[in-house]
Amino acid sequence: MKTQESDPSTTPVEVKELPTSRTFFGQPGPLSTLFSVELWERFSFYGMQGILLLYMYFETERGGLGIDPAIATGIVGAYGGMVYVFCIIGGWVADRLIGSERAMLWSAVMIMGGHIGLALIPGVPGLIVGLLLVGVGSGGLKANVSNLVGHLYSREDPRRDAGFSLFYMGVNIGALFGPFITGFARQEWGFHLAFGLAALGMALGLSQYIWRRRELPADVHTVPNPLPRASYPRWIAGTVVALLLVGVLLVTGVVNAGNLSTVAVLISALAAVGIFAFLLTTSKVGADERSRVLAFIPLFIGSSAFFALFQQQFTVITIYSDTRLDRDFSWGSFSWEMPIEWVQSINPVFIIVFAPLFALLWTKMGTKNPTTPNKFGVGIILMGSAFLLFLPMVTTVSVPVLWIAVILLVATMGELMVSPVGLSLSTKLAPAQYPVLMVALYNLSVALGTSLAGSLARFYSADNEGTYFGVLGAVTIGIGVLMLLVARPVHREMRGVN
DSSP states (O other): OEEEOSOTTSOOEEEOOOSOOOEETTEETHHHHHHHHHHHHHHHHHHHHHHHHHHHHSOGGGTSOOOOHHHHHHHHHHHHHHHHHHHHHHHHHIIIIIHHHHHHHHHHHHHHHHHHHHHHSOHHHHHHHHHHHHHHHHHHHHHHHHHHHHTTSOTTOTTHHHHHHHHHHHHHHHHHHHHHHHHHHHHHHOHHHHHHHHHHHHHHHHHHHHHHGGGSOGGGGSOSSOOOGGGHHHHHHHHHHHHHHHHHHHHTTSSOTTTHHHHHHHHHHHHHHHHHHHHHHOTTSOHHHHHHHHHHHHHHHHHHHHHHHHGGGGTHHHHHHHHTEEOEEEETTEEEEOOGGGGGGHHHHHHHHHHHHHHHHHHHHGGGOOOHHHHHHHHHHHHHHHHHTTGGGTTOSSEEHHHHHHHHHHHHHHHHHHHHHHHHHHHHSSOTTOHHHHHHHHHHHHHHHHHHHHHHHTTOOTTSHHHHHHHHHHHHHHHHHHHHHTHHHHHHHTTTOO
16 A cells, blocks of 8 residues: 655545556546446446437337336336336346446446347337446446545545536436437438447447446445355256246236336335335344434435426427427527427536535534535425426417426435435445445335336326326425425434435
C-alpha cells in the first residue's frame, strides 16, 4: 500500500495500490473504464426502454408489433421490475460463483446480445430474446459495477465520495442521450436501426472495458464467499426445477402476456416478505439491528408507492406523449415534430442540474438535515403532486411540451428526496452480518413499484385520465402525509441512524 498526503497536518491515509498510475479527473484511472461502461450501458438501456413500448403497441404499418397498449404497458412494467429482481441473482452469482469482475463482463455481453436480438430478429421472437437477455444482463451489471467502483478505493481514501459522484454522472449522461438518439433514429429510420444503435453503444462500452480491465485491482477477481463444490448439484437441481416450473406456467397459460406485471408484483412482494422475515427471525441479528429492519418496512412501502408513479415515465407518460402532447414546432416555413422519446430525456437533465445542488444542501445543513422518513414523506408528496398537475390539461386537446417538463421537474424533486436517500439508508440500516440483503430489499421496493407501474397503466385511457391521475395522485399524497406522521417513531426505531 502507498500513502497520499493532502495536508501535512493530517495523518496520511491509505490509497489502494492499482496496476496503473493513470488518473481520471484526480481519481483512480480505472474509474474512467467503469464510468464508460456504465454510461454506455445506461445509454443502451434507456435508449431501448424509450422506444420499447412504442415498438410493442404501434401498428405494423408504423413498424410496431400491434400489441394491445394495456398488455404492452404490463410487459414493460414486468420487464422493468424484474431487472431489479435479477440484481439479487447477479449479486449472488458474483459473491458465490465467479466474482464481480467476471459477472459484470458477462452481464455486459448479455446486454449487447439482447439489443442485437431486438435489432435483427423480427417480431415477437426478437422481443422475447431481447428482453430476456437485456433484463438479466442489466440486473447483473447493476449489481456489480458499483461494487467494482468501491474496490478502487481504500475505506479511508478521501476521494471515494467524489469518485462515486463522478461515476453516477455517467449514469445520467447515458440516460439523457439514450432516448434522445434512439428516439431520433426511430423516427427517421425505424425501430430496428434504433435498437441497433443501442447495441452499438453497449459494444463501445464493452470494448473499452475489455481493453482496460487489466487495470482493475486484483481483489475484484476473487469470489468473496465461494459456494462449496458439494453444494453445486443441489443448486443446479433447484435451478432446473425453477426453470421447468416457469416453462410449465407459460405453456399452460397460467402466466401470460396479460398478467406478467401482476406476476412480477407478486414475485417482488413475496421475495421482500421472505427477506424481512429472515432478518427479523435469525439469531445473527441483534436487538438494535432488528429494530432498524422493522423501521425499514414503512420506508419500503413508501419507496414502492413512489416508484409505482415515477416509473410510469415508461408506460403511461409514453402513451401520453404520443397521443396528448403537442410535439410540433414551426418557425416560418420550417416544421418539425419532436420524437416521442425525447420526453424521457427531460428527467436526466433535471437530475444532472439539481443533484449537485441537493448534495450541497444536505452537506450545508449538516446535523440539521431532515430525517430520512421526513425526506421520504416530502418526496412521495411531490410525486403525487406531479400527477395532480396533469388535471388542468384534461380538457386541452394538445398539451404543451413545457407542461410535461414542469410535471417531470416536480417528480424529479421527489426522486432526489427518495431514490439516493433510500439507497444510502439501506446500507446504514443493514445488519452487520447481512449488508447485501438490505440493499436487495431496497432494490425490491423499486422492482415492486416498477411492476405496479405496469399493472396500473392498464387502467389509463384518454377518456378517464382525469380520474386516473387524480386518484393516483391523491392516494400517493395520502401515503406521503402518513409517512410524515409516523416519521418520528420510525426514526426512533432506527436506533441512532439518520
